[in-house]
Amino acid sequence: MIIAVSGADQAEFPHLFEQSSRLRHQVFVEEMGWEDLRRADGREFDQFDDEHAVHHFCVRDGAVVGYQRMLPTTRPNLLSSVFPELCEGTPPCSDRIWELTRYCVAPEHRDGRRGVSTAGSELIAGFVEWGMSSGIDNVIIEFEPMWVLRAMQLQFLARPLGFQRKIGNQQIVATQVTFGQRTIDAIRAFRGAHAPVLELWGRLGEATPQALAV
Amino acid sequence: MADYDETLAFITSIDDAPTVDEVCRRLLGLSSRFGLTGVIAGTMPGSGTPPSDQQRHILLEGWPDGWIEHYVQRDYVHIDPVIERIRSDRNPFMWDEAPIAPTLRREAATMNGEAREFGLAGGMAVPLVTLEGKIASVSFGGHHIELSPDDRSMLALVSIYAIGRAFRLSRPTSPVPTCLSPRETEAIRWAAIGKTDWEISMIMAISEHTAARHLANAKRKLGAANRAHAVAEAIRAGIVR
Numbered sequence: 001m002i003i004a005v006s007g008a009d010q011a012e013f014p015h016l017f018e019q020s021s022r023l024r025h026q027v028f029v030e031e032m033g034w035e036d037l038r039r040a041d042g043r044e045f046d047q048f049d050d051e052h053a054v055h056h057f058c059v060r061d062g063a064v065v066g067y068q069r070m071l072p073t074t075r076p077n078l079l080s081s082v083f084p085e086l087c088e089g090t091p092p093c094s095d096r097i098w099e100l101t102r103y104c105v106a107p108e109h110r111d112g113r114r115g116v117s118t119a120g121s122e123l124i125a126g127f128v129e130w131g132m133s134s135g136i137d138n139v140i141i142e143f144e145p146m147w148v149l150r151a152m153q154l155q156f157l158a159r160p161l162g163f164q165r166k167i168g169n170q171q172i173v174a175t176q177v178t179f180g181q182r183t184i185d186a187i188r189a190f191r192g193a194h195a196p197v198l199e200l201w202g203r204l205g206e207a208t209p210q211a212l213a214v
Numbered sequence: 215m216a217d218y219d220e221t222l223a224f225i226t227s228i229d230d231a232p233t234v235d236e237v238c239r240r241l242l243g244l245s246s247r248f249g250l251t252g253v254i255a256g257t258m259p260g261s262g263t264p265p266s267d268q269q270r271h272i273l274l275e276g277w278p279d280g281w282i283e284h285y286v287q288r289d290y291v292h293i294d295p296v297i298e299r300i301r302s303d304r305n306p307f308m309w310d311e312a313p314i315a316p317t318l319r320r321e322a323a324t325m326n327g328e329a330r331e332f333g334l335a336g337g338m339a340v341p342l343v344t345l346e347g348k349i350a351s352v353s354f355g356g357h358h359i360e361l362s363p364d365d366r367s368m369l370a371l372v373s374i375y376a377i378g379r380a381f382r383l384s385r386p387t388s389p390v391p392t393c394l395s396p397r398e399t400e401a402i403r404w405a406a407i408g409k410t411d412w413e414i415s416m417i418m419a420i421s422e423h424t425a426a427r428h429l430a431n432a433k434r435k436l437g438a439a440n441r442a443h444a445v446a447e448a449i450r451a452g453i454v455r
Contacts, residue, residue: 088218096439115347135439145374146304150345152378159225162218164367171305173371180447181437190345 001059002126002197008051009202016057019064021045027104033168048077048101054204056126058119060109066119068103068127070139077101079140079161079174086142086174088162097138097176100127116150116190122197124154125187128179129198142167142174151177155186216368225375234380238276241376245369248361250354252277252334255377258301258349265289273380277355281332293321300341300351306370309337309355333357340370342377352377394432399453401428406445406454 003016010017021043029038037044048071058066071077073092077099080091109119116124131137140161141147151158156177164173188194199205224244231237242253256272263271265286275282291297299312314322329335337355344350352373361369394402397418404414415425429441436451438444448454 113347114343114349116345132437132439137439137443144304145371146342148371148374149342149350149378149381152375153345153381157229158375158378159222160371163216163221163364164371171367180443180450181435182450184437 001199002122002129003057003059003199003201004126004130004204005055005057005201006051006204007049007053007055009204010049012202016059016064017055018043020055020057020067023064023067023104023106024102026106028102031107032170054098054130056123056130058105058123058126060119064106065109066105066123068123069101070127070130071099071101073097073099073140078142083142083167083172083174085165086162086167086172092138092140092161092176094138096136097140098131098136100139100141103141103143118191121187121191125184125191125197128184128187129196130200131179132181132184133198133200137180138176138178140174140176142172144170145173148173148175151175153186154190155179155183216364221368221372224372228372228376229379231379231383234274234383237376237379237383238274241274241373242276244372245354246356248356248365248369249359250337250356250361250369252281252337252355253352253373254282255352255373255380256350257344258297258351259291263291273350273377273384274352278332278334281329281334284328284332288325290325293318293325295322296337296339296353300339300353301349303341304343306338306340306366308361309339312339329355335359338366338369340373342374344381350377394435394448394453395428398428398432398435401425402432402444402448403454405429405441406448 005013005016025039025042025044028034028044037046052072052075054070056068056070057064073094078101079087079099084091103123105117105119110117112118112120127139131139145164148158156179158175158177161174161176164171228237228240231240238253242251245253253274253276254272255274259268259271268286268291269282295312295314296309298315299307334355335357336359337353338361339351339353342350354369400418401414404417409417411426411429412422415422418425429444432448433441433444436444436447438447445454
């Protein structure tokens with residue numbers, strides 16, 4: 001299950017945010033070496049964890065085992081503020097384009113060998129379902145170039161926003177991916193699971209889904 | 215520095231290519247500028263794969279005539295240091311950067327000599343891992359190679375789009391057919407040429423409310439966020455031509 005929670009509701013769901021900040025520290029600081037983010041208390045958060053962010057938690061038996069954070073491109077985001085060198089033109093800025101950041105899966109849940117794990121593909125299904133129910137059909141992601149192949153295998157339309165550069169110990173390319181019904185169909189076929197994975201909690205669950213309005 | 219707009223145009227043209235042969239031709243059109251006149255892409259056969267099965271792993275091939283047959287016949291996949299490095303590296307590398315196992319030095323030297331006779335004096339390999347965790351790669355080769363580090367990363371990026379396109383063309387995931395009713399189909403076709411709900415209601419001799427409902431249903435079935443997106447999805451699905 002993927003639980004989507006607005007950053008404005010952080011105080012309502014302290015458990016989810018506590019666990020995800022530890023997972024983020026474990027993956028991005030300890031594993032990937034983003035030393036700028038290191039904190040003594042082992043909890044990672046940054047200037048974008050405000051009320052405008054939307055957090056997606058992949059939960060198994062009550063524990064957060066995977067995570068991603070969606071940021072509106074109409075506000076400062078990673079690409080526009082932190083990695084402008086990854087973008088050759090003007091960074092995208094639209095209600096229909098959000099930025100996906102901090103995608104991660106706990107090491108003990110990486111069952112995909114070299115490929116994409118069950119929790120990892122559930123997160124992908126989660127952001128596509130979330131986008132399709134929120135009037136969003138594009139996401140920008142800063143990832144390793146080989147993710148372009150995986151995105152294409154899942155029927156995303158991918159386009160680079162710039163050239164790849166070395167960040168931390170990885171090559172990273174900023175890419176815009178467009179999705180629709182055939183993307184979610186392909187993700188579900190890959191997962192062998194066709195039921196929706198997304199649940200909207202807090203104020204996100206109360207909002208009228210825009211997709212239903214003509 | 216490579217030109218971004220030009221790179222994007224190449225990627226778009228490769229992603230639009232109607233056949234795998236055309237993907238190959240367009241990719242070689244770019245790589246040949248750097249002296250890389252041959253290319254092959256596919257997934258890696260497991261070690262011990264019999265020669266008869268190796269060619270089934272190839273997705274896209276533009277090697278000099280006769281080389282692939284020779285390579286398979288000699289079973290070079292098991293001594294080729296480039297193949298070995300593709301299995302263990304995640305970053306693009308030049309062929310001569312792939313270490314040769316001491317026990318295979320003689321065989322590798324023979325293979326390299328023969329490759330040179332076929333016009334493959336050197337090259338670049340781009341290792342990849344598919345969604346399912348299969349190791350794949352795109353490998354370019356040629357005689358006189360001139361490739362700056364920037365050109366290398368640009369070509370590596372374009373080649374990922376090429377293998378992605380080749381995957382799609384060779385194994386089309388059978389899309390779940392979107393079943394619009396005849397009325398929904400008609401409504402979306404009128405919407406595609408710019409008709410408003412009211413105009414559609416007049417053309418189809420139904421109420422404006424019903425016209426809007428047909429469109430809303432079509433939009434939901436197409437997984438679209440709004441009217442323009444629904445039309446775009448309908449075109450992609452072949453409902454509107």
